[in-house]
Amino acid sequence: MKVKDLKKGMLIEPLNPNHVLVLNSYTYGSDPLPWVNVIPKKRTRRMPGYPRESADIAMYVGTKKDVKIEMSWSDKFVMINGKIGAVDPSAWSKLSPVS
DSSP, X not given: OOGGGOOXXXXXXXXXXXXXXXXXXEEOTTOSSEEEEEEETTOOXXXXXXOEEEESOEEEEEEHXXXXXXXXXXXXXXXXXXXXXXXXXXXXXXXXXXO
């Protein structure tokens, strides 16, 4: 998916149906929010102390300016299960709009 094609409120999902969006509930450095990535569904082993939530679909909520959040490494944000997370820039190549 091309980041330039994003629109606020757009639903997105992993390109591969065997993958899932993951909201890692720990923060990165001094940044205030958890981060989002795409991983295989079969990946059941979790590191202790790093709980995470997963979902098949997320909603794009906008950029730093739209959500008024300062992040040093991400400019795009999605909502998963009612929680906002910063999207890992490398994850966009594994995502597509919901059809």
